[in-house]
Amino acid sequence: MTTLKIGTLAVVGVGLIGGSFAAALRRAGGVDRILGAGRRPETLAQAVTLGLIDEAVTLKEAAARADLIFIAAPVGAFEAIFSEIAPHLGAKTIVTDGGSTKRNVIEAARSGLGPRVAQFVPGHPMAGSHEKGPEAADPDLYVGRRVMLTPLVENHPEDVAMVQAVWQQCGANVVCIDSNQHDGVVATVSHLPHWVAALFMEYITGGDDATLKLETAGSGFRDFTRVAQGSPEMWRDIFVANRDAMLAELASLRQVMDRAEHALREHDAAWLEEMLARAAQARADWPGNLK
Amino acid sequence: MTTLKIGTLAVVGVGLIGGSFAAALRRAGGVDRILGAGRRPETLAQAVTLGLIDEAVTLKEAAARADLIFIAAPVGAFEAIFSEIAPHLGAKTIVTDGGSTKRNVIEAARSGLGPRVAQFVPGHPMAGSHEKGPEAADPDLYVGRRVMLTPLVENHPEDVAMVQAVWQQCGANVVCIDSNQHDGVVATVSHLPHWVAALFMEYITGGDDATLKLETAGSGFRDFTRVAQGSPEMWRDIFVANRDAMLAELASLRQVMDRAEHALREHDAAWLEEMLARAAQARADWPGNLK
Structure with missing residues (x-):
């Protein structure tokens, strides 16, 4: 088994879900550099201080620089995020997410990403806590937990396999199922x-x-x-x-x-x-x- | 504050609730001897082996020998238990219980104990676990927990105070409220x-x-x-x-x-x-x- 190494990861939303993803991948040695984007500058600054991310960036920068983008925001914000990153998205960048619902996230991706929707591999980790924010981030959050991917017909199988491998590096067990x-x-x-x-x-x-x-x-x-x-x-x-x-x-x-x-x-x-x-x-x- | 000391305690039902009551009082030094009664001889034998009770007895013996009787059985069994102990109950014996409902337990006591119902002080500890049986008994089960007593108009205040003091020895905080x-x-x-x-x-x-x-x-x-x-x-x-x-x-x-x-x-x-x-x-x- 070869070890997967992502160059640059961008996390959109650096709270419990996004921050834990960053922390788990960093601990696993699966990433070189971690960018963070989000609504609140003070939350991003906190994530930098905690070492969860290396740098706070805009969505546009995240789209242009990242090899993998992980969206961990409330699902109601997804369409706006997809629309904002779409024009800047690198040709080989893969986008995935941690949203708790999948049909509406896929709709938002089709609408916001347009023809680049093939680069989006929808996912959902079954892990959480009532705690919130960067300080709740925990590299162990996903260990032994189920992650469901709901691939699109447009996805390239190797991109789905890459997202699966990333979650496995976080300690999760991954299954692929239909979004409905x-x-x-x-x-x-x-x-x-x-x-x-x-x-x-x-x-x-x-x-x-x-x-x-x-x-x-x-x-x-x-x-x-x-x-x-x-x-x-x-x-x-x-x-x-x-x-x-x-x-x-x-x-x-x-x-x-x-x-x-x-x-x-x-x-x-x-x-x-x-x-x-x-x-x-x-x-x-x-x-x-x-x- | 004087320390209350019960001579002989009888526990009817030596599972989680009754066994923990016995274990808590024994640890607090609040009791000389603990009798146990119940439906299943093997459960009583196990309670003896575990040191929760000193001796397995019949309900009749429990009624005749105990200073305090604690009934920790499913509430559907209470009326039969009250009827069986009534004829043998010592004149100064106090009966209390751990039943999760109080109106029906009081009805069962009026029916089963008849004129001796004044000796019954109804109670309910708000503690539990999904674990069952004598092996689940824990002297700490009631520490910091709420116990509700629902005294009868017939009760002597000093008997209510005694039951309250016994629960306090188990570490519980006790309140008296109306059974409804x-x-x-x-x-x-x-x-x-x-x-x-x-x-x-x-x-x-x-x-x-x-x-x-x-x-x-x-x-x-x-x-x-x-x-x-x-x-x-x-x-x-x-x-x-x-x-x-x-x-x-x-x-x-x-x-x-x-x-x-x-x-x-x-x-x-x-x-x-x-x-x-x-x-x-x-x-x-x-x-x-x-x-």
Whole structure:
């Protein structure tokens, strides 16, 4: 196995996701120079101070100088980013991303990059934290984590292989799947839990006895609601971007919840115990427990 | 402050909750001798081997010999336990419990204990784990945790004070509240998360792409679903016992979820961001983060 070495990497958005990508590749010796671009000069300066990036640049400079561009911004900002880099993009530069939804990101790429869309290999690392910003960046964030690539028909196979190899250098395990399937899968395992956890917080804080309830809450509450601390802006974009899949998820979850409520209403303790036993077993058997 | 010392403690149900209570009191030097009763002889034998209890006894013996009886069984079993101990209960013996619901436990106590119900001080420690059995017992389980007592009008204040002092020896912080309020509070902060987490597992495993989804799921899923591993029998009893409060909770949560679904359907990104920001802030401000 030959070691892949990127000359210049540019990271657009140097927070948790982008900063961790930079830190992981630097540690792996997979990159010579790291540029950082983003909205806030102070965040870029912080990323330089932390050693995550070597230099803060504009999007135009990033497009012109980088061999690989990694976009780690809220998905609502992608189309503008693609439009801004398109005219300056090097002929051999590969663009990839860490966006949590893929269909809308691909649409944004087709619209913003135009004929250069073949240079964009869409990706999504299944890793995160409720922590934010460059100081949350961690070279271990992707170790043992799943990364899904959703290649375009226009992509050159060697470019897909390159992006895959880069993620493997970060310690991730990479799979390629269809973008529609991706959006459905993440709607279930990631977006739906966030939606419910946030609304559960909204429900508690807006209801009776909120202070007593929050004081009384224990470790079950703590874990169930942890994800609700995520970035409101990032998650707003995710829900808007993955709206159709989310609405389908909500309708399907409601069916299961209605079935259970019926059992409770009818005093059907046997059904409840069977359901609880299936759920407990499925959770105990979850392959992620081994990680 | 004088140190309370119980002569003989009897624990009915020597699993996580009962075993941890025994272990905490023994470590605090708050007890001379610990008896254990329960359904399964092998579990009692294991508790003796682990040093959680000194002796396995019948319910009748526990009633006759103990100064304090702690019932830590699924709440559906309480009425039978109360009926069995009632005829043998020492005149000065205090009975308390760790049941997760209080109105139905109090009903069971009135029915099973009859005129001796004044000797029963209902309680509920807000601590737990998905682990089960005597080997999961931990003297630190209650340290820093909330314990709610829901005293009866028949209780002698000094008996309530004694139970409170015993929990304080376990490291818990104790509050007294009304049993109706208790059942509403725990329905929100404990039972509802368990219900949703279990049904979310049921939904994933019964739906499309279950294997891919479970493989893809990350740390958000892990935390959100952790409680779903709890004992199916214990949770069945909790949901059945707290049915009215649970049905009210489900109706209220549905209103909040419907409001958010409406916003998503109408592309109301501003409302979604405001809600997500409120939820993130409330979760970040949760007093339990300091524990």
